[in-house]
Amino acid sequence: MTFQVPCPNCGPRPVEEFTTTGEVRERPVESPSRRDLSHYIYFRRNARGVQTEWWYHRFGCELWFLADRDTHDNRVLETRLPTSSRGEW
Amino acid sequence: MVSRLRAREDERIDRGRPVTFTFDGTAVRGFEGDTFGSAMYAEGRRVFSRSFKYHRPRGLVCCAGQCANCMATVDGRPNVRLCVEPIREGADVNGQNVLGSVDRDFLSAVDRFAGPFTPPGFYYKTFIRPRRLWPLYEKLLRNAAGLGKLNPEATREGRFEKEHRSVDVLVVGGGSEGLQAAIEAAQAGSSVALVDDGPEPGGALLLTESGDEPARALANKAREVGVELLCPARAVGVYEGNLVPIEYDNVLIRMRATEIVVAAGVVEQPLVFPGNDLVGVMLPGAASRLVRFWSIKPGERAVVITADDSGARAVETLKAAGVRVAATVDLRATMPETIVASGKKGRVTGVSIDGDSVRCDLVVASGSPQPAHALLSHAGARVDYDAGRGVFVPVEVPDGIRAVGGAAGDVGQPGLPRPSFGGSGSKAKEFVCICEDQTTKDLRYAHAEGYDSIELSKRYTTVTMGPCQGRLCHLNSVRLYAETSGTDESLIGTTTARPPWSPVSLEVLAGRPHEPARRTSMHDRHKKLGATMMWTGEWRRPYAYGDPAAEVRGVHEAVGIIDVSTLGKILVSGRDAATFLERIYPNRFGDMASGRIRYGVLTSDAGRITDDGTIARLADDTFYVTTTSTGAGAVVEWFEWWNAIWGYELDVVNVTGSLAAINVAGPDARALMERLVDIPVDADSFRYLDARQGHVAGVPSLLLRIGFVGELGYEIHFPSVQGEFLLDALVTEGADFGAVPFGLESQRVLRLEKAHILVGQDTDSESNLLEASMPWILKLDKGDFVGRWSAEQVKARGLETRLVGFRLKTDDLPVEGGQIVGDGQPVGRITSVRRSEAADAIIGLAWVPADKAVEGASFEARVDGELIPAEVTLEPFYDPDGERLRS
Missing domain, CATH: 3.30.1360.120 (Probable tRNA modification gtpase trme; domain 1)
Structure with a gap:
């Protein structure tokens, strides 16, 4: 892993400056079944191809952002700020 | 016996500055500008090492730091390639992988007696019974085969650094094509660096009789237009994002380039014929380097067999050095059926071409020059077999990388040598892979055993896996496999090229301890x-x-x-601060008055405890959060992540420092x-x-x-x-x-x-919170929060284990992490234990089965192999009602 990630603030920087929590997952909004909860917590699609992921510029501007990365060749096609939804609770 | 040719203007040695070192204890004299290998060769040494498996005498083959033939231990550092390692005063050079010396190696008995019985896989098949003796066999076999020995006591010597750099254009290879590409890029306004493994750029130009002057002119021009010349330096590989690690003295430069130009030229390929590993059989480039760099006469009587112009160039150079060229074979014009070299004590004494014998002490031989495509392959280029020229040529080179010259496949129209020249009758070994001692017979044997894919064959025979990393054996092994299986080279394909392309020492990769x-x-x-x-x-x-x-x-x-x-210290402030904290912590903060403090535990959505600390409300919209000593960074990240999802109006500031x-x-x-x-x-x-x-x-x-x-x-x-x-x-x-x-x-x-x-x-x-005995933290009567659903699940399934306090009824302090035993089985563990004067006991915390989590329950802990009784205590051991705390 030596690719570069274009941080929305800082531009392309080496991947070592970042950390990722992996693919974006749909968090259940209502109290989920045990099965759905397990699925949300433990399972990943792990796509071969482009997937949207959370990235954090840990050794940089400390920004969380979304990145569309091709898991096959680590090309980062696009990065952007999330459009947040506060949700109801 | 020092023999140098008449001094030449462009030789690399400075005859006014002698340098002395020892090889196997004997003094060797060379000059500044020599390599260890050239100085030894000039003094008449021809045998430099013993081969990996058969312990056959081996001499210089490439003189370019590619093969294993001149590897020796220099000042305790194993596997140094003497042909390219600059000479150092007082260095202690020793042969390796020998019992005795490189001249008289008792392990060479393997070659004479065991040779016919040691096909690939032989050791594993033979010594597997009885199985219990394998460790002993393995030790003996490992001692008999291999490379230099690492000194386990060795420590870091010198200082190693890493540099992070970037350029517009990085050129790998300083031959004429590489220098020209660098000059053009620099003239177009790009920042350009050029890497070459020689002490000066010039590449193949330096191997021709009239090449010194143009090489120097190009290098000067490159300097003039602002090309940064990194030499001697080696590109280790091409990694994602056009990153090229470059070993440059004690520095590993991590060079990021917008464009990489691979101008690595070609790798001369050995011919496969019986006796092709005899000392005195070398590649044309090696002969030229000996003459042109260090003014050494490589031999007295030479036979030159080549598939391209390198033969003519070598003949010119050899003649200028006074070597008698006894026979020349241009494979473009004539293709012999058989070539067999014969020798005495491992050194070549003659070559027989289609039965015509020629006496000689030097055989300069090479096949089609193989484009040095490894760096391109690292970057994702494919290679295709060019049947007409008998080489692999890079195709589909990805964006951001470009090949020029020989590396791009520009190798002219060489003759196509036979995959092997041994014919049918020869019994002598013909080597496909000199590093790993693999012969045509071994490869055919592997094929007959069913290893019909080149990748399988590679793993079985280890061909291409030696120190040359396939430079001198990949092409020949593929061609031999194609011939053996009666198919086409393009169907055999190639083995995967992986970094490192050049050998790189671990201390350079490790850099400075930090x-x-x-x-x-x-x-x-x-x-x-x-x-x-x-x-x-x-x-x-x-x-x-x-x-x-x-x-x-x-x-x-x-x-x-x-x-x-x-302690981690974080300020959380903003209109939504209270809402945010209620949603990220399992307990309540919205109802907390300004000036009050609450304990908080963070959990993940899986319900696992990740951190704890106190939360003080300083004002309606301002909270001061503390975390564990090592947790501040992770908690800030955690807060910021969730808020990136939720988008609350708030600021998170880490004030730990x-x-x-x-x-x-x-x-x-x-x-x-x-x-x-x-x-x-x-x-x-x-x-x-x-x-x-x-x-x-x-x-x-x-x-x-x-x-x-x-x-x-x-x-x-x-x-x-x-x-x-x-x-x-x-x-x-x-x-x-x-x-x-x-x-x-x-x-x-x-x-x-x-x-x-x-x-x-x-x-x-x-x-999780419930099993860690902190149910009061969980406020399931509020709305959604991180970890809520998992907590509900734990509550529904019931507790399996509990974190409880205990007193030990003994005076021995058990280790933390010690086992708790129930019915002879491990059922829990001790997490903390100390002797407490205030409680007058050994006290601790432990995970025990949930049914043991009652006051006074007893369990057993294993302390130094003995079972010690302990008693569960649910209250704090000191001031259980917290009167002192609240006083």
């Missing part, structure tokens, strides 16, 4: 007070200032002072604070779990009344720069009370007496 430490602003005072320091994560903290037991007594009986600056903190705790803490603080600290004005702002000894501070160590206590948070000042003030003013600074060890005893958990010590990645 162990960052964080110190609090009171670090030097701790040392002056006699503290023993210890690591906690990246922090350095006082373990104790003397006797930890005395420190514990001091806190219980008078007042103690501890530096808790390592800018604020110091001291905890003052003990029955005399209030009296001590009264002397120093400008706000009332009486029990009614400043209650337990109150947060107040004031000045301590004049220092603006946030005071938190919390009690991690179980006594009346004040945690003072204040600007880091005042750390030493405030510590001094507290120690000085506290002297009358018998105030003691205390360290981490006594704090651990004190908190254990209160059964306060340490996240990460008493919990692990499996621990």
Whole structure:
């Protein structure tokens, strides 16, 4: 892993400056079944191809952002700020 | 016997500066500009090493640092390629992988007697029975085959650095094509660096009789237009994002390039014929280098067999050096059926071409020059077999990388040599892979055994896996496999090229040892007070200032002072701060009044405990959050992540470094604070779990009344720069009370007496709130929060295990992590254990089966192999009602 990630603030920087929590997952909004909860917590699609992921510029501007990365060749096609939804609770 | 040719203007040696070193104890004299290999060759040495498996004598083959034939141990460093390693005064060079010396190696018996019986896989098939003896066999076999030995005692010598750099264009290879590409790019305004493995650029130009002048002109031109020349340096590989690590002396340059130009030229390929590994059989480039770089006559009588113009160039150079060329074969014009070299004591004495024998002591032989495509392959280029020219040519080179010259496949129209020239009758070994001692017979044998794919064959025979990494054997092995299986080379395909392309030493990859430490602003005072320091994560903290037991007594009986600056400190402020905290913590914060404090535990959505700390509400929209000592960064990340999803209006600021903190705790803490603080600290004005702002000894501070160590206590948070000042003030003013600074060890005893958990010590990645006995934290009557659903699931399934306190009915201190045993089976573990004077017992925390989590239940712990009875205690061991804490 030596690719570069274009941080929305800082531009392309080496991947070592970042950390990722992996693919974006749909968090259940209502109290989920045990099965759905397990699925949300433990399972990943792990796509071969482009997937949207959370990235954090840990050794940089400390920004969380979304990145569309091709898991096959680590090309980062696009990065952007999330459009947040506060949700109801 | 030193034999050098007449001095030439362009030779690399400086005859006025002699250099002496030893090889196997004997002095060798060379000149500045020599390599170890050239100096040894000039003194008449021809045998440089013994082969990997058969211990056959081996001599110089490439003179370009590619093969294993000249590898030796230099000053204790194994596997140094003598042909390219610059000579050093006083160096101690020794042959390796020999029993005796390279001239007289007793292990060469393997070649004479065992040779016919050692096909690939032989050792594994033969020595597997009886199985229990394999370790012994393996030891013997490993001793008999291999390369140099690493010295396990060796330490780092010298200093190693890493440099992170970027350029517009990086050119790998300093031949004419590479230099021209670099010059053009620089003239177009790009920043350009060029890497070449020679002491000066020039590449193949330097191997031709008329090439020195144009090479020098190109190099000068490149310098003029601003090309940065890195030589001698080696590109290790091409990695994602056009990153090329370059080994340049003791520096690993991590070079990022917008465009990489691979101008690595070609790799001359050996011909495969019986006796092709005899000492004196070398590639044309090797002969040219010996003559042109170091003015050495490579032999007396030469036979030259080549598939392209390299033969004519070699003949010209050899003749200029006074070598008699006894026979020349241009494979473009004639293709012999057989070529067989014969020798005496491992050194070539003649070649027979289609039965016509020629006497010689030097055979210069090569096949089609193979484009050096490895770096392109790393970047994702494919290679295709070019049947007409008998080489692999790079195709589909990805964006951002470009090949020029020989590396791109520009190798002219060479003759197509036979995959092997042994014919049918020959019994002598013909080597496909000289590094790993693999012959045509071995490869055919592997094929017959069913290893019909080149990748399988590679793993079975180890062909291409030696030090040359396939440079000199990949093409030949593929061609032999195609011939053996009666198919086309393009169907055989290639093995995968992976970095490193050039050998790179581990110390360069490791770089400078780098162990960052964080110190609090009171670090030097701790040392002056006699503290023993210890690591906690990246922090350095006082373990104790003397006797930890005395420190514990001091806190219980008078007042103690501890530096808790390592606590993570985070300001969460903004309109939605309270809502945010309620949603990220399992407990409530919305109903908390300003000036109050609550304990909080963070859990993941899987319900696992990740961190804990206190949350003080400073104002309606401002909270001051503390975390564990190593958790600040992770908690800030966690907060920011969730808020990136939720989008609440709030700011999260990590103030861990800018604020110091001291905890003052003990029955005399209030009296001590009264002397120093400008706000009332009486029990009614400043209650337990109150947060107040004031000045301590004049220092603006946030005071938190919390009690991690179980006594009346004040945690003072204040600007880091005042750390030493405030510590001094507290120690000085506290002297009358018998105030003691205390360290981490006594704090651990004190908190254990209160059964306060340490996240990460008493919990692990499996621990949840309910089983960690903190049900009061969970507020399932509020809305959604991180970890809620998993907590509900745990509640529904019931508790399986519980974290409880225990007293041991013995005097032996068990180890933390010790086993808890039930019915002879491990059923839990001890997470913390200390001797407590206050509780007059050995106390601890342990995970036990849920049914044991009742007051007075007994279980057994394994201590030093013995089972020791213990008793469950659900209340804190000290001040169970918290009267002292609240006083």
